[in-house]
Amino acid sequence: MLRRLVALALVLPLLAVLLMVADSPLREPLGPNRDAPAALVALGDSTMSGEGAGSYEPGTDGENDNWCHRSTKASVHRTKVAGVEKVFNLACSGSSSEQVGLTDGTNNTEISQARQLARIAREYRVTTVVVATGANDDPKFGDVLGACLRAWFERADCATGLAQQWRERVDRMVPKVRQALRDIRQVLHDEGYTPLSYTLVVQSYAAPVGPDLPFDLQNLAGCPLRTDDLQWVRDEAVGELAAGLREAASSVGARFLDLSRAGADHEACAGGKNPEREWFTRLMVDFDGLRDEVRARHALQESFHPNARGHEQFGRCMTEFLGTSARVASCVADRDGNLRPVPPDGD
Template sequence: MLRRFLAVVLVLPLLALLVVVSDSPFPSAPGPGRSAPTAMVALGDSTMSGEGAGSYEPGTDGEGDNWCHRSLKASVWRTKVAVDKVFNLACSGSNAEQVGRTDQIRNTEGSQSRQLAAIARQYRVTTVLVAVGANDDPRFSDVLGACLRSWFDRKTDCSATMADEWRDRVSRMVPKVEKALRDITSTLRDEGYTQRSYQLVLQSYASPVAPGVPVDLQNLSGCPLRTGDLKWVRETAVNQLSTGLGKAAAAVGARFLDLSQAGAKHEACSGGRDPGTEWFTRLTVDFDGLRDEGRARHALQESFHPNARGYEQFGRCMTEFLKTEAPSAQCQPDENGDLTPVLPR
C-alpha cells in the first residue's frame, strides 16, 4: 500500500509537467522570436561611426546640427556576420553615458541603448559591437589638440605635462565604460534576451600617429606634432587606454578586441609622399565649411581618424574574431599585411 501511495505521489507531478510541456513544445526564444530577422548593431563614438571615411549617411553630416558622421564605409559595414540587417547607432563625439541609458542629448540624438531596445523588439539581435571611452575622461581628441598647440608654440612636448595625469584619466574612464556595457546588457535582458543569445564585443583604439614622420610632413600639410608627442601617443597613451578598456570588458563578461597595434606602419603621414598606404587621415580641414558659421567648428573633425582603408581592415579583423570563441584577441598584421586577430597565449 505504501509503495502504491509513493508511486502516485511521484507520478502526479510528472503528469502535470507533461501537460505544461505539451502546451509549450519549445521554450520561448529570447527577443522577438525565432522567425524574426536577425541583426548586428554598432554603438559608440567616432571610431565606430566611421568618422574620417566620408560617405556619411544623410542626416548625420551637419544637417539639423547632427554631426554623428555615420559612414557607409565604417568598420561595421565591413564586418561579415550572417545577419539580415546591420544598424550603426554610433555617433561621433559620444561618451559612455550616451551609449548607456541616459536622458542626455548629444548631436540631436538620445541614448544609444534605448535605440538598441527598439531594434531588439523587432529584430533578433545576435551581435553588438561597441567602441567607447576616448571621449570620457581621457578626452583623446583634446589631447591631440593640445599636442597640435605645442607644435605651434614650439615649446615643450605636450606629453611632458600630460603623461602624469593620463593614467588617472584612463582609470576614471573604466567604471563609466563598465556602466555603459551593463546598460546594454540590461537593455537586452529587459527585452527578453539571455546573455548567451548574443555576442557583446568592446573594441579599443588604434594609434593614428607614430614617430618617424618625414620632416616635410611634420607640419600643417600633414601631421603637425612634435616627435616626442608622436612617440608618447603611439607607445604609451594608446596602450594604456586599451588596457583600461580591456578591464572594463572583463568586468562585465564582454569580449574584447584590442586595436592598439592595429595601425602599425599605416599611421597618418607614415607613407610620406604616398598616403595611399595609410589607414588614418592626416590633418584634414573642411575649407568650405569654414565659410559657414554652423560648420566652422567642425572643420577639423575628420582629422586623425581612420580612413576607409583602415575601417576595412578593422572590420576584417573583427570578422575573424567573431568566428572564434576567445574572450579577447589583438589585431595584428598577417603575412600579407592584413589585420587578423591574434589570441593571447
C-alpha cells in the first residue's frame, strides 16, 4: 500500500505537467516560412550603396534629408546567387560600423541597418549577407582624400603624415567592424537562423585613384591630387585597410573578398581621354545643387566612388566568389579585363 501511495505521489505531478503542456499552444517557430522567397541583403556604406553610380532609389537622393544614395546599379544588384528571388540594399552613404550594427541612433534619417535586416529576415529567407563597412570609422577614408585634395591646392604633402598614423587608425577600426558583424549574426540568430543557414561575406575597398594618370588631369578637370599621395593610397592605404577588414571577418567566421587591387588600371582619370574605361568617378560637382543651401553640402559627395561600370565588375567578382567554397579571395582582372576571384598571395 505504501509503495502505491509513493508511486502515486510521483506520478500525479508529472501528469499535471503533461496536462499543462497539452493545453498550451505550441510556440510558433522563429524564422520565415520554408517557402518564403530567398533574399540577398547588402549592408554598409557608400561603396556598397552605389554612391557614384547614379540612378538612385527614390527617397535616397536628398528627399527629407536622406542621402543614402542607393543606386539601382549598385554591385548587389549585379550579384547573382542561385535561388535568390529578392535583393535588398540597406547600405547607406556615410554609414559607420556602429550604424550598420545594433545602434539606437539614426543615419540619414534611417534606423540601424541591422534592425532593418531583422524585419527582412522575418518575411524572407535570407541566404546571403554582404557587408562593406569600416572606411568611415577611424580610417575616415573620405576625409583622407579630402586632405589630399587640400594638399594639392596648397602644394603640400599629404601621404607622409597619414602613413605614420594609418596602421593605428586601421587597428582601432577592427573591433568596431567585428562588433557590427557580431550584431548581424545576433539579429539573424534571434530570428531563428543558424550560422550554416546563410553566408556572411565582408568586402573591402578598391583604390579609387592611382598615380598612373595623365598630368593634364591632375587638376580640377579630373583628379587634383599629387602623384606621391596617389601612390600611397593605391599601394599602401587600401591594402592595410583590407588586412584589417580580413581580420575582423575571420574573427566572426565570415568570408572575405578583397577588392584592394580590383581597380588597377581603371582608377579615376586613368583612362585619360577615354573615361569609359574607368570604374570610378572623377571629381564631380553638383553645380545645380550648389544653388540650394541643403544640397550644396553634398555637392561633391559622388566624387571618387565606383561608377556603374565598377559596380558591374564588383558584382561579377562577388557572384563568382559566392559560387565557390573559398573563404578568402581577391578580385583581380583576367586576360579579358574582367574581375575574377583568385586566392590571395600566400594562401
